[in-house]
Amino acid sequence: MNGPLATPNKALTRGRKNNFGTLAGFAVFALVFMYFGINAPGFLTQVNIVRNLILPATISAVISIGMTIVMSGGGIDLSVASIAGLAGMVAAVGSAKLDMSIALMILVALITGALIGALNGFLVAYCGISPFVVTLSVIYLARGLQYLVALSTVSGTYLMLPRDAVALGGKPAFFISAAVIVAVFLYVFLDHTIYGRFIRTVGSNMHAARYSGIPIRFYTWITYVICGLCCAVTGIMLTFNEGMAQVGSGDSYQIDAFLLPILGNAIFSRFSVQGTIFSSLFLYMIINGLFILGTPPEYLRIIKGALLITIILVSGLQKIISKNK
């Protein structure tokens, strides 16, 4: 126990054994990919992979990455879908009513997302209200604001975008590069900066974080702001993709935003940007493959829901098993 230089330096830095989950995750991914490649006609074409797999996966990934950051800090944000919808709506209105340039549209949307995120964060971090209740309430507000903002133009609850925006929205490269920028930035933020470390500490053990001098309220708050920004980016992507903004667009991503970080956590044993991206590709690969094979779209939701419950069940069982060891 007490020898001088008991363990030589090199040995000390030997890492933990590679997680079984990670290996299994990649293995299953490869297997499923090969399965679809063989059995689903048209799966392996570039058009399919890019437009029907990677594109939806990236849109979903961005909003889920926002949720990942919040979950890393020990919180949850159920309003993500409505923030995305609101931001997208604001962007569309900016263009339709105020004739904003694309850059300005994006800026306005981002500010919207950040403000709502800041509200969420304030109520959770500084007022001590359960994030669950706070973000559920904010869904209301955001949806109402969506209506409000949409009605300030003539056409009611949806708005058409000008041609150059629609053109941009037609190019997958736009979305993929936007998603990549967000992903890379937040990956570095979460895993390679001290701020990411602080956030993870708060999520891991709030008390230990406090006893180590980390300002827990601030770092809790900031996770919600970042999430709001990610939602705004998603909202922009959605608006550009569809060429218009509708009240309630974004709602279909609510399940994804919940499911993907949790799936990433289950596979890679912690919340991470990379894990969420991997899960997104995984999920949309399955959806795409099954779709080609003729599965009716109604079953999509069942798949997502069943997947979610299974993961939660498994992690619950894991907890019980490890407690009994």
Next chain:
Amino acid sequence: MKTAKNAVRKNAVFGILIILFLTFAFLKPSFLKVDNLLNLLVQSTILGIVGFGLAIIMMAGEIDLSYAGAIPLEGAIFANLLQKDMGVWPSLGVSFLAGITISLVISQLVTRLKLVSYVTTTSMYFLLQGIWYAYTGGENVYFKEKFNRDLIFGSLAGIPKIVIFFLLLFVILYFLTEHTSFGIRLRAVGEDPEAAKTMGVNSITYKTAGFILGGFIFAIGAFFSTAKMSGALATSGANMLMPVMTVAFVGQTFLGMGRPNIPGVFLAALMMAMIDNAFVLMNSPFWAVPIANGIILILAIFLANVGKRDIIQIKL
């Protein structure tokens, strides 16, 4: 200062209700017409009933969001079987069975596997949504002729029957939760399972009972909702998620209870219906209702939590 904060916490939301009532009455005198007030009551029934179910589960210290998926599904099962000439009571029986099964599953996941209830029930909601889509193909299911709507929506002595059911349920549940040993033990388990254990009250038993009773009440709500629309609507689930949560949470703050309670849900349902009703009367733009609801919810929670400041985290 502490007593002032306490007073605010206890009475604020009730005060808001009164203020709103008076404001609406002032702005639109037609608000006070008997017809309109009765209509208001009718509007609040389904919300209130489902809210009762959620409140009971919350009293047991858990939360259950599966109703947003269970209710459309139960409604669809009922409507579908009815459409296929199975008869009212058997169809109803099957849909109730489905609901209770769902609640039973949830209760075991939460009490025995110790899964966190909001995550589990939210996931269950998503799953049930999916099952609903598969079962109905995403379409509304109607049963116009097969069911005598008057059973529910006719009037008895000038009062709509559904309102009578609502009030009856209110009275029964009120006594159950506040004036029986079951109620007091349920709430003890919800507040402090450890202390309850030392008092000889088993938390697994009572939480399971809470989930199942709540699920049963959700099924009642499903029945009324389906009967009201003469069918199961595609939009009923998602539309219901928020309002029911609102009444259960805001209901906590009514009457200074600071905990889920039946009268609180009743008043909160009335309040929500009142806002809806009044805004329609005033021809308000339809963004006004969700914004008003959102603000009220946030305000109610804020006031209810005045003074408490520890950050609450979600453990997944």
Next chain:
Amino acid sequence: MADFILEMHDIKKHFPGVQALKGVDFNVHQGEIHALVGQNGAGKSTLLKILAGIYIPEQGSIKVNGTELTKWNPQKIIDMGISFIYQELNLIQSMTVTQNLFIGSESRNALGLTDWKKMRARAKDALARIGVMDIDVNVPIRDLTVAKQQLVAIARALAQNPKLLVLDEPTSRLGFEDSEKLFEILKRMQRENISIIYVSHRLSEIYRIADRVTVLRDGKCIITDQTKAISAHELVKYMVGKDIQKNKFAQVKDHRNLLLQSTHLQGRANNVDLSIYGGEVLGLVGTVGAGKTEFVRMLFGIESLSGGTIEINEKKLKKITPTEAIANGMALCPEDRKYHGLLLDNSIQSNITLAGLRNFTTSRFFTSVQKERDIVIKLVHRLHIATPSIEKHTRELSGGNQQKVVLAKWLCTTSKIFIFDEPTVGVDVQGKTEIYNLMHELADNGAGVLFVTSDVEEGLQVCDRIAVMYKGSILTELDPLKTSIEEVSMFAMGGHPDENR
């Protein structure tokens, strides 16, 4: 004919690594108040947990009222008439006194609904039985003072008509008057022939109400006798036992470098004046519940001050946050090292660099794993943290090594004031010595060390100076080279019982 309500004979209980009870005999007469005393780790709580049916002894027998128990569990013990009142009162805070008293045995009327009127009457009776007339039975528990809540807990226990009541440090949160009221109630119960086991660290109380006293030490029963037959000095001596090793460290240090001064600090502590000097290991000694951890948390900003000042770095502060405390050079190794000091499911490396993370960055905010590794390896060697890898999760380390990781965390910052709250709990002998050496090494390098412990012996062996805390305030300061373990223990228990405290 049983004169004894309880006879525990030759109780042995073993836990991994330690023989907690080595054959304890413990008897309680009918109708007596029997004090159970002993230092931390002597075996009191283990004995009581066995009585409560929570632990099962390897050997020994228990007779209640002459009947031998062959098998027992918590419910059976209650059925046999033994009730326990713990420090966590186990009441439902939002419910009324009436409700708390009768959950599980509610009164019902003809309709099957709860009969509140009847229950209220029962409640008043239950309280009257212990002589309490001034509690409103309709009030929620959380609106009552702790003292009154405790009375409700006692009334509830009594409602089950116990023959034996076990009270674990009941006065730890009570003031003088409430304690007196409690004693009156205990005497009343005694008149009803209810027997009482009373666990306490407070000499004055033991001598006030106990008929007999039993001293446990190191898992053995040292003596059982009438309280009037043992003097306070003798009692402390029995508790404390052998001669201890000479203090190898203590030196009278010159107090030139005042690092921290707390003046009249109030809040969950009680008017504390304490000075921490550089170059010295100051011991803060007191029994469990004396208020040491609360005081330390107030210094560090975790708990709020309601009065007094903290003087540090030439600043007089009335409020402080942990971030400010750390910025001013404070470091705290908290009492709950696992849940407040460490991230159990993180590596040793990330735990150690946690507080001083800004020192191991490239370009100001990017983490540098390499820089972290360098410092972590150095510290692992310096502190002799036994681990095959710095990637190992701290959950898997032994208590001693966990404590060293917590300390290492602070060595990555520029701390000058180190507060150790019970650092050697659950640490083996080797580890303890290493921690003592480390504390003195820090002091020798100019830091001020506050060593909080409830183990008097340890405090005497290791510190340069000792402050004794009792009921939230500093009772006295002593020189370890000039005092004795009995003297310190006596102060920790409130001083001589004849001197009214």
